[in-house]
Amino acid sequence: MKDLIEIHNLTKVYRSFKGAREVTALDGISLSVQKGEFIGVMGPSGSGKTTLLNILSGVDTPTGGSIHIEGRNIAEMKKDELALFRRKRTGYIFQDFNLLDSLTLKENIALPLILDRKPPGQIEQRVEELMQFFGIAELADKFQYHVSGGQRQRVAAARALAPDPAVCFADEPTGNLDSKSSAGVMDMLTQMNEQKDCTILMVTHDAFAASYCKRIIFIQDGQIAAQIQRAGDRKVFFDKILEVQSVLGGDSR
Ligand SMILES: Nc1ncnc2c1ncn2[C@@H]1O[C@H](COP(=O)(O)OP(=O)(O)O)[C@@H](O)[C@H]1O
Ligand SMILES: [Mg+2]
Numbered sequence: 082m083k084d085l086i087e088i089h090n091l092t093k094v095y096r097s098f099k100g101a102r103e104v105t106a107l108d109g110i111s112l113s114v115q116k117g118e119f120i121g122v123m124g125p126s127g128s129g130k131t132t133l134l135n136i137l138s139g140v141d142t143p144t145g146g147s148i149h150i151e152g153r154n155i156a157e158m159k160k161d162e163l164a165l166f167r168r169k170r171t172g173y174i175f176q177d178f179n180l181l182d183s184l185t186l187k188e189n190i191a192l193p194l195i196l197d198r199k200p201p202g203q204i205e206q207r208v209e210e211l212m213q214f215f216g217i218a219e220l221a222d223k224f225q226y227h228v229s230g231g232q233r234q235r236v237a238a239a240r241a242l243a244p245d246p247a248v249c250f251a252d253e254p255t256g257n258l259d260s261k262s263s264a265g266v267m268d269m270l271t272q273m274n275e276q277k278d279c280t281i282l283m284v285t286h287d288a289f290a291a292s293y294c295k296r297i298i299f300i301q302d303g304q305i306a307a308q309i310q311r312a313g314d315r316k317v318f319f320d321k322i323l324e325v326q327s328v329l330g331g332d333s334r
Contacts, residue, residue, distance in 0.1 A: 083152070084113040084114060084115055084149075085114050085115060085116040085118075085150065085151065085247060085248065085280055086112075086113065086114035086137070086148070086149065086150050086248065086280075086282075087112075087113050087114075087147075087148070087149040088110055088111055088112045088113070088114075088137070088146070088147070088148050088149075089111050089146055089147045089148075090109050090110070090111055090145065090146040090147070091107050091109070091110040091111070091133075091136065091143055091145070091146035091147075091148065092105070092107050092108060092109060092110075092143060092144045092145040092146050092303075093105070093106045093107040093129070093132050093136060093141070093143050093144050093303075094106070094144045105303055106129045106132040106303055107129045107132055107133060107136070107143070107303045108129075108302065108303035108304050109146075109303075109304060110129075110133065110146070110300070110303070110304065110305060111305075112298065112305065114248075114280065114282065115280075116247075116278075116280055117274070117278055117280055118280055118281075118295060118296060119270070119271070119274040119280075119281045119283075119293070119294045119295045119296070120281065120282045120283070120294060120295070120296050120297070120298060121283050121284075121285055121290070121291040121293075121294035121296070121297045121298070122134070122282065122283065122284045122285075122297075122298050122300060123284075123285060123286065123288075123291055123297055123298070123299050123300070123322070123326070124299055124300035124301055124306070125301065126286075128300045128301050128302060128303065129300055129302075129303040130252075130284045130300060131252060131284065132303075133284075133300070134250055134252050134282065134284050136148065137150075137155075137250065137282065138167065138171055138173055138250045139155055139158075139163045139164075139166065139167045139171065142156070143156050150166075150170065150171075150247060150248065151170065151247050153166070168193060168196060168197060168244065169197065169244055169246070170244075170246050170247045170248070171246050171247065171248055171249070171250060172240075172241030172242055172243075172244070172246040172248070172249040172250070172279075173241060173249070173250050173251075173252075174234070174237050174238055174241050174249060174250070174251040174252075174254050175237065175252065175254075176252060176253045176254060176256040176257055177257060178225070178230075178233045178234060178236070178237045179237065180225045180233060180236060180237060180240075181225075182224065182225060182226065184224075185221065185222050185223065185224060186217065186220050186221060186222075186223055186224070186225065186228070186236045187208055187212065187221040187222065189225070189236055189240055190208050190211060190212065190236060190239045190240045190243055191204050191208045191243070192240065192243075193240060193243050193244050194207060194208070194243050194244065197244060207243060208239075208243065211239040211242055211243060212239060214239070214272075214276075214277070215235040215236075215238060215239050215269065216235070217232060217235050217236060217239065220232060220236070229262075230257065230258055230262055231258070231262040231265045231266065234254065234258070234262075234265075234266050234269070235269060238269055238270070238273060242273065242277060242279060246279075247280065248279075248280045248281070248282060249273065249279050249280070249281045249282070250281075250282050250283075251270065251281065251282070251283040251284070252283075252284045253284060253285055253286070253287075254266055254270070254283060254285070254290070255267065255285065255287055255290045256285075256287075260289070263287070263289065263290060264289075266290075267289075267290055267293040268293075270283065270293065271293055274295075281294075288319060288322045288323055288326065289319065291319075291322050292311075292315050292316070292318045292319035292322060293315065294311065295310065295311050296308065296309070296310050296311065297309050297322060297325075299325060299326075299329055301329060306329055307325050307328075307329060309321055309322070309325060
């Protein structure tokens with residue numbers, strides 16, 4: 082089977098104004114992701130997690146290396162082509178939801194499909210199906226300030242899934258939530274992964290959230306320092322994550 086995402090020798094160097102200072106944020110990352118995986122990216126603060134996610138999701142561009150998603154090298158795409166690719170083939174779940182205040186929750190979910198000029202009947206059907214799946218059908222005509230953080234995150238997830246993307250990216254999706262809501266969001270991501278066959282790449286500093294993943298990539302100084310695969314029970318995996326973190330050192334934030 083061909084890999085869904087193939088990252089080869091990815092580098093990112095930030096150059097300050099006039100090139101006085103250089104920061105190597107990513108230093109030769111190579112990684113293959115199969116369809117249906119649920120991957121967590123962990124590592125200390127400043128290790129390059131957000132940079133990696135931003136480059137994979139097309140928000141930022143790499144300095145070197147290649148990233149193929151569904152066989153297409155996004156590192157070589159022109160701006161317009163990349164924007165279109167992002168909208169059609171990737172979903173993004175943000176820490177602070179990024180829902181629009183002036184739209185109903187249903188309209189928020191429909192937005193990527195409206196931007197993509199899908200036929201209204203098709204949009205209606207897709208949005209209905211996703212609202213049922215996420216258990217938020219009764220919230221359709223409410224606005225985001227009417228609902229809880231956990232419910233907003235479900236709406237954001239439904240919006241991310243709406244275009245049926247090849248991969249969903251999430252940057253600290255539990256970052257603003259209490260532990261009960263965090264467990265709810267992680268159950269939701271697990272459902273997306275297992276029932277909707279959604280490939281997920283999630284950045285988190287939280288070992289509890291990470292324990293829901295099937296594979297964890299630990300990065301340090303812009304390089305992959307370790308990888309672990311979940312074999313069975315989530316609690317066993319949680320302990321394994323803590324163990325790797327203590328071996329690698331750092332605060333893992
Ligand atoms: N826009 C930027 N300009 C310059 N340096 C940056 C920029 N964004 C991130 N960095 C630097 O790149 C490194 C990796 O940052 P980041 O990817 O945000 O790490 P993490 O998400 O793991 O905390 C850090 O040293 C950070 O200071
Ligand atoms: Mg970050």
